[in-house]
Amino acid sequence: MIINHYQTCGECEFTPLCLPQIDQKMSHFNQCLPIQRQLVLKKGEILFTPHTPFQCLYAVKLGAIKTVQTESNGEELIRNFYFTGEIFGYKAIHQGEYRSTAKALCESHVCEINYREFLHFIQQNPHLQEHVMYSACSHINRGSYLHTKSAERKVAAFLLDLSNRLHPFPIKGVLYLPIPRQDIASYLRLTPETLSRISTKFIRNKIIAVDKRKLTLLKPELLQGIADGRVESKIEFR
Amino acid sequence: MIINHYQTCGECEFTPLCLPQIDQKMSHFNQCLPIQRQLVLKKGEILFTPHTPFQCLYAVKLGAIKTVQTESNGEELIRNFYFTGEIFGYKAIHQGEYRSTAKALCESHVCEINYREFLHFIQQNPHLQEHVMYSACSHINRGSYLHTKSAERKVAAFLLDLSNRLHPFPIKGVLYLPIPRQDIASYLRLTPETLSRISTKFIRNKIIAVDKRKLTLLKPELLQGIADGRVESKIEFR
DNA sequence: CGCCGTATTGAGCGCTCTCAAGCTAGGTGG
DNA sequence: CCACCTAGCTTGAGAGCGCTCAATACGGCG
Numbered sequence: 239m240i241i242n243h244y245q246t247c248g249e250c251e252f253t254p255l256c257l258p259q260i261d262q263k264m265s266h267f268n269q270c271l272p273i274q275r276q277l278v279l280k281k282g283e284i285l286f287t288p289h290t291p292f293q294c295l296y297a298v299k300l301g302a303i304k305t306v307q308t309e310s311n312g313e314e315l316i317r318n319f320y321f322t323g324e325i326f327g328y329k330a331i332h333q334g335e336y337r338s339t340a341k342a343l344c345e346s347h348v349c350e351i352n353y354r355e356f357l358h359f360i361q362q363n364p365h366l367q368e369h370v371m372y373s374a375c376s377h378i379n380r381g382s383y384l385h386t387k388s389a390e391r392k393v394a395a396f397l398l399d400l401s402n403r404l405h406p407f408p409i410k411g412v413l414y415l416p417i418p419r420q421d422i423a424s425y426l427r428l429t430p431e432t433l434s435r436i437s438t439k440f441i442r443n444k445i446i447a448v449d450k451r452k453l454t455l456l457k458p459e460l461l462q463g464i465a466d467g468r469v470e471s472k473i474e475f476r
Numbered sequence: 477m478i479i480n481h482y483q484t485c486g487e488c489e490f491t492p493l494c495l496p497q498i499d500q501k502m503s504h505f506n507q508c509l510p511i512q513r514q515l516v517l518k519k520g521e522i523l524f525t526p527h528t529p530f531q532c533l534y535a536v537k538l539g540a541i542k543t544v545q546t547e548s549n550g551e552e553l554i555r556n557f558y559f560t561g562e563i564f565g566y567k568a569i570h571q572g573e574y575r576s577t578a579k580a581l582c583e584s585h586v587c588e589i590n591y592r593e594f595l596h597f598i599q600q601n602p603h604l605q606e607h608v609m610y611s612a613c614s615h616i617n618r619g620s621y622l623h624t625k626s627a628e629r630k631v632a633a634f635l636l637d638l639s640n641r642l643h644p645f646p647i648k649g650v651l652y653l654p655i656p657r658q659d660i661a662s663y664l665r666l667t668p669e670t671l672s673r674i675s676t677k678f679i680r681n682k683i684i685a686v687d688k689r690k691l692t693l694l695k696p697e698l699l700q701g702i703a704d705g706r707v708e709s710k711i712e713f714r
Numbered sequence: 715c716g717c718c719g720t721a722t723t724g725a726g727c728g729c730t731c732t733c734a735a736g737c738t739a740g741g742t743g744g
Numbered sequence: 745c746c747a748c749c750t751a752g753c754t755t756g757a758g759a760g761c762g763c764t765c766a767a768t769a770c771g772g773c774g
Contacts, residue, residue, distance in 0.1 A: 673755080675754095
């Protein structure tokens with residue numbers, strides 16, 4: 239569903255490009271992004287599919303998007319999650335096409351930014367250009383914790399990653415998971431069973447608390463220690 | 477060792493920015509990169525260390541560089557390899573500093589490109605700008621095969637990755653490995669023992685041939701099949 | 715209440731790690 | 745020329761972690 243044309247907002251990584259009044263120091267961002275259109279996706283709706291030629295970057299205005307890639311052996315793997323405020327599609331700049339399927343995890347509002355117009359636009363201001371390079375480079379080595387071997391470290395790192403990226407900012411480490419367990423497991427290259435066992439262990443050790451979709455990080459420092467491999471998650475009682 | 481100032485060359489990803497005559501279609505790249513200086517590193521010499529403020533991108537003119545990161549638990553992990561023609565340092569644009577140690581795997585020639593000057597330079601030409609975004613985005617999801625669980629798939633994918641990136645282009649799939657086994661193992665998050673066992677298996681199955689540092693890919697298609705998880709590497713005889 | 719998809723729990727197996735020993739190549743000194 | 749040494753690589757046996765497969769529990773919805 240298309241809401242309108244060329245609307246701008248202040249709700250993504252490019253905010254200073256849209257809302258110069260937010261920060262005096264950002265006052266050089268005095269123009270608005272050439273947003274082609276804003277989309278509203280229902281849960282499960284698809285934004286793009288593999289082998290579609292690259293044309294647009296996308297900004298998540300509100301909601302959560304997952305990208306899924308089907309391996310040549312048929313396996314379906316989650317490649318990435320994108321939450322409110324985040325930009326995605328950079329990888330397709332290099333590849334010339336999208337290689338994954340982008341699907342909404344919940345009702346989501348997404349801005350479609352035409353890359354050609356976008357390039358033209360940012361050329362008008364050196365600071366914009368620098369900002370965009372900065373944003374693009376922030377995607378290098380995203381989720382590098384997936385390289386870790388230990389399932390516990392991966393889960394701990396993922397939870398911390400989530401708490402940093404999920405908006406609105408978690409009050410006392412409280413998050414509402416927009417992602418089903420299966421997708422988290424797939425993203426972390428674990429089985430749902432292993433993920434479940436580790437959550438249970440974290441809960442028993444009072445590191446996190448879980449109530450359906452509501453997740454509370456009770457001891458973020460300890461979680462960081464586990465993620466870094468500095469701390470053993472110890473207790474294995476029942 | 478500093479060779480000279482503001483020299484340019486045609487031996488990296490930014491080649492068309494330096495050598496417009498290579499391709500008529502690239503004739504808009506009519507200026508030269510503001511290279512601060514060219515360095516020659518002996519084997520084992522260090523280019524930068526963690527916590528150094530970001531200032532420069534680096535282009536490998538010739539040779540091979542590894543980046544090593546010390547985890548907070550003391551473990552030393554290889555983060556990346558960079559070969560002839562490749563650019564590195566993009567990640568530090570976002571982080572504001574280098575987070576790893578860059579070390580030469582063999583005698584290497586490296587161009588140090590001042591990022592401030594570089595930004596200023598590319599602003600003069602929209603096509604350069606696009607090219608640089610393209611280059612930066614090519615680094616997103618580099619080495620995504622590290623996410624794989626199977627050691628065999630990782631090794632197969634790594635060998636193919638190498639054969640695509642090692643210059644001069646391999647004749648009939650022949651490469652000269654500039655990387656010690658231990659570093660390969662660390663990069664792949666495997667032990668040297670596991671890597672060794674898998675190489676042996678590949679050799680027994682006549683998928684590759686190894687003579688010290690000389691590596692021949694005998695069946696690249698099969699290797700691709702293993703990397704993709706489509707093929708079992710079968711035979712386990714002795 | 716019954717149904718179905720999602721999540722959890724349990725038992726056994728397999729892959730990769732650990733630790734230890736053996737091997738090879740290259741360098742050194744007698 | 746050869747014994748010796750060292751570092752890097754390979755090989756072997758046993759242990760542990762995460763996977764597989766199966767059963768059970770939960771939760772939303774008609």
